[in-house]
Amino acid sequence: MIKRPTILSMEQALSLPSATLRFAQLGWRVIRVESTPVGLGLPGDPNRYVGEVIADEDRRSYFVAPNVGKEAIALNLKEQSGRDLLKRLIRALNVDVFCCNTIPSRYRSLGIDYATLSADHPGLVWAGISALGPQWPETPGYDPVIQAMAGYMDLTGDADGQPTLMGLPIADLKAGDEVYANVLLALLERTSTGRGREIHVSMLQAAAAWLLTVLPLVDYGAARADMTRSGNVHRKFTPTGVYPASDGMIYLAVGSDQQWRKLTALAPFASLGSEARNTNEGRRRDRDALTRDLAAATATQTVEQLIAQLTSASIPATQIRDVPAVRMLEQLRGRLTHTQIPGGRKIAMQPPAVDREDIRLEMSFPPKYGADTRRILGEAGCSPDEIAGWASAGIIAV
Numbered sequence: 001m002i003k004r005p006t007i008l009s010m011e012q013a014l015s016l017p018s019a020t021l022r023f024a025q026l027g028w029r030v031i032r033v034e035s036t037p038v039g040l041g042l043p044g045d046p047n048r049y050v051g052e053v054i055a056d057e058d059r060r061s062y063f064v065a066p067n068v069g070k071e072a073i074a075l076n077l078k079e080q081s082g083r084d085l086l087k088r089l090i091r092a093l094n095v096d097v098f099c100c101n102t103i104p105s106r107y108r109s110l111g112i113d114y115a116t117l118s119a120d121h122p123g124l125v126w127a128g129i130s131a132l133g134p135q136w137p138e139t140p141g142y143d144p145v146i147q148a149m150a151g152y153m154d155l156t157g158d159a160d161g162q163p164t165l166m167g168l169p170i171a172d173l174k175a176g177d178e179v180y181a182n183v184l185l186a187l188l189e190r191t192s193t194g195r196g197r198e199i200h201v202s203m204l205q206a207a208a209a210w211l212l213t214v215l216p217l218v219d220y221g222a223a224r225a226d227m228t229r230s231g232n233v234h235r236k237f238t239p240t241g242v243y244p245a246s247d248g249m250i251y252l253a254v255g256s257d258q259q260w261r262k263l264t265a266l267a268p269f270a271s272l273g274s275e276a277r278n279t280n281e282g283r284r285r286d287r288d289a290l291t292r293d294l295a296a297a298t299a300t301q302t303v304e305q306l307i308a309q310l311t312s313a314s315i316p317a318t319q320i321r322d323v324p325a326v327r328m329l330e331q332l333r334g335r336l337t338h339t340q341i342p343g344g345r346k347i348a349m350q351p352p353a354v355d356r357e358d359i360r361l362e363m364s365f366p367p368k369y370g371a372d373t374r375r376i377l378g379e380a381g382c383s384p385d386e387i388a389g390w391a392s393a394g395i396i397a398v
Contacts, residue, residue: 004028005096005187008089010077010112012045014143014169015129015203016101017066018176019183023097024069025337025352025360031093031376032067033086034369036076036397043397044074044369055342058369065349068339068363073377074370074397082395083111085377090121092380097183101129104137104200114198124196125186127179133202141203146171150207155214158231174210175203238283239290242320243298245306250298252310252317256280262313268297339363370397 009020010033020030034044051061076082107113114126131141157164178201186197214227234240240253254260264273276282303319310317335351352359373396377387390396
């Protein structure tokens with residue numbers, strides 16, 4: 001039997017939980033570490049309390065999907081006995097990976113820095129997400145701020161409109177995927193070296209890594225219009241964009257001159273062809289008139305007619321769907337993950353990114369705050385008296 005790795009993750013918000021979710025989908029053991037209650041604030045991950053109540057007050061809608069399939073403990077790492085207990089857990093549970101997404105200035109004081117945790121556990125893979133990396137240890141990281149800082153907002157929205165956030169927390173999710181990929185690589189390296197690795201993911205750097213179609217344009221001397229908002233149209237290929245049908249809207253993308261010839265070979269679009277429009281550069285120069293002509297042609301057809309004709313000609317096009325409609329797509333319907341709310345109601349969630357024969361599509365509901373502390377400490381060899389003492393001293397929450 002293959003040993004599934006164990007991950008201890010001091011996580012909150014979305015970036016790191018999205019990474020460890022992918023490990024949970026593989027059947028790996030993921031134990032969330034949250035802080036013990038402080039003052040009058042709500043205990044643990046603030047995302048527990050965001051959105052609509054799904055099961056109870058600390059398991060609301062924004063928290064559920066990224067945290068299915070996990071366990072949860074609560075430790076007070078501000079006290080030396082809590083930090084000692086963390087190291088004891090890493091040894092006793094033979095933890096493979098420790099993750100965190102607190103600001104780097106707190107790593108050493110909480111005893112979660114790589115040097116401390118790997119001192120007697122050299123095979124430990126350590127991964128941290130922060131806004132700008134450890135060189136900027138005090139900077140907090142929030143997805144919208146990183147989107148603005150990394151140029152995403154300037155690239156999103158209408159050309160004559162305001163800079164706009166993307167509809168998904170893309171900077172959080174990108175950082176999470178980098179943790180996922182780099183932890184897998186570090187575990188692969190460990191099979192040869194026997195040693196772990198320290199991994200730092202900067203949300204800004206990870207987000208900027210996706211600027212490959214625009215950032216090099218600065219040195220190419222490209223026009224400002226090639227590096228800023230362009231609405232629904234592609235900056236380089238024409239025609240692309242949202243077009244009206246007689247009963248809705250479609251998105252159509254012509255990505256080559258060959259596809260353009262196939263489009264104009266279809267009867268409803270035959271009149272759009274011309275010598276000047278035979279090349280992408282010619283179509284770009286004629287973009288405004290071409291957009292009007294194409295819209296007039298698509299408006300005479302239903303969505304179903306348009307999709308059928310365009311698909312038959314191998315031209316990428318789709319009806320524009322809302323999220324409930326995406327869930328019903330035939331291509332996704334059998335691939336959605338699910339969890340079950342206490343009480344029995346089943347919840348459909350996002351599919352895994354890639355099909356695997358061992359991927360988990362049925363995931364346990366996220367645990368309540370500190371729900372597994374007592375059990376996991378017992379598994380690590382802690383006695384009932386020790387656990388009771390730590391609980392009364394505020395070192396753990398159960």
